[in-house]
Amino acid sequence: MLFQELVSPSFxxxxxxxxxxxxxxxxxxxxxxxxxxxxxxxxxxxxDKALVVAxxxxxDIEDIDLQVVNKTLTLKAERKHEDVSEDSHWYRRERVSGQxxxxxxxxxxxxxxxxxxxxxxxxxxxxxxxxxxxxPRKISIQSV
Amino acid sequence: METATxxxxxxxxxxxxxxxxxxxxxxxxxxYESQDKIFVMADMPGVSEDSIDIVLEKNxxxxxxxxxxxxxxxxxxxxxxxxxxxxxxxxxxxxxxxxDAIEATIKNGVLKxxxxxxxxxxxxxxxxxxx
Numbered sequence: 178m179l180f181q182e183l184v185s186p187s188f189x190x191x192x193x194x195x196x197x198x199x200x201x202x203x204x205x206x207x208x209x210x211x212x213x214x215x216x217x218x219x220x221x222x223x224x225d226k227a228l229v230v231a232x233x234x235x236x237d238i239e240d241i242d243l244q245v246v247n248k249t250l251t252l253k254a255e256r257k258h259e260d261v262s263e264d265s266h267w268y269r270r271e272r273v274s275g276q277x278x279x280x281x282x283x284x285x286x287x288x289x290x291x292x293x294x295x296x297x298x299x300x301x302x303x304x305x306x307x308x309x310x311x312x313p314r315k316i317s318i319q320s321v
Numbered sequence: 322m323e324t325a326t327x328x329x330x331x332x333x334x335x336x337x338x339x340x341x342x343x344x345x346x347x348x349x350x351x352x353y354e355s356q357d358k359i360f361v362m363a364d365m366p367g368v369s370e371d372s373i374d375i376v377l378e379k380n381x382x383x384x385x386x387x388x389x390x391x392x393x394x395x396x397x398x399x400x401x402x403x404x405x406x407x408x409x410x411x412x413x414x415x416x417x418x419x420x421d422a423i424e425a426t427i428k429n430g431v432l433k434x435x436x437x438x439x440x441x442x443x444x445x446x447x448x449x450x451x452x
Contacts, residue, residue: 214402217402217403218400218402218403219398219400219401219402219403220398220399220400220401221393221396221397221398221399222396222397222399223395223396223397226396227399228393228396230391230403232366232367232403232430233366233429233430234364234365234366234429234430234431235362235364235429235430235431236429237429259351259353259360259362261353261355262355262356264355264356265353265354265355265356266353266354267351267352267353268352268353268354269350269351269352269353270351270353271349271350271351272349272350272351272362272364284399296429298366298367298368298369298429298430299364299365299366299367299429299430299431300366300367300430
């Protein structure tokens with residue numbers, strides 16, 4: 178059975194291969210997200226804007242760097258170490274520190290001049306309005 | 322079941338804590354000790370000083386933080402790495418902590434607990450006197 182499926186041309190159907198590929202990707206990305214990614218983020222999308230909500234506990238606002246190019250948002254941040262006196266010692270060190278960056282690809286171009294970002298209680302919210310030129314336009318049909 | 326029993330059950334349900342159907346995350350934490358204090362730092366983004374609950378019962382220190390889910394209208398969640406949920410973590414304290422003097426502060430979503438050691442538990446340097 179399997180052999181027959183393998184040799185049949187439909188098995189190499191590109192559409193099916195794409196679906197398989199996407200599924201594998203989704204599976205892998207969901208595992209990676211909770212292991213090592215920092216900051217973790219949620220992305221909300223509507224017709225005319227996107228909202229990225231990132232958890233960045235312990236990061237100062239001055240240490241956040243946001244860049245928007247076309248469809249891509251780059252979030253760079255640095256979480257600094259606690260000032261720990263030399264004679265102290267660690268029992269547990271789970272909180273990662275250092276420099277981080279994440280690149281988020283959005284489904285539409287962003288109006289970089291109008292991006293707003295706020296940070297409160299360790300949660301960074303970035304509002305990204307869709308560029309005017311990229312907005313869908315309704316085309317009226319004229320009867321001849 | 323008799324009506325009286327049903328009524329009593331209903332009353333019991335009202336008085337117990339409402340069940341919340343959300344996840345409970347274990348916040349990542351650092352624990353370190355200096356000469357006279359023990360520090361606990363825990364990542365709890367989205368938790369304010371009003372929504373945090375720290376309970377010390379005997380030697381068990383429980384930290385709980387409630388978050389308010391984000392209300393976003395007219396937008397769909399396209400990518401999710403952080404589902405809504407609250408935080409909870411339990412630490413066992415040794416006797417070497419002055420339980421009345423524990424301090425807690427929260428800044429940028431990071432909770433910092435300062436647990437001072439009582440006088441007798443502090444490391445002391447003993448000077449040797451030559452006879």
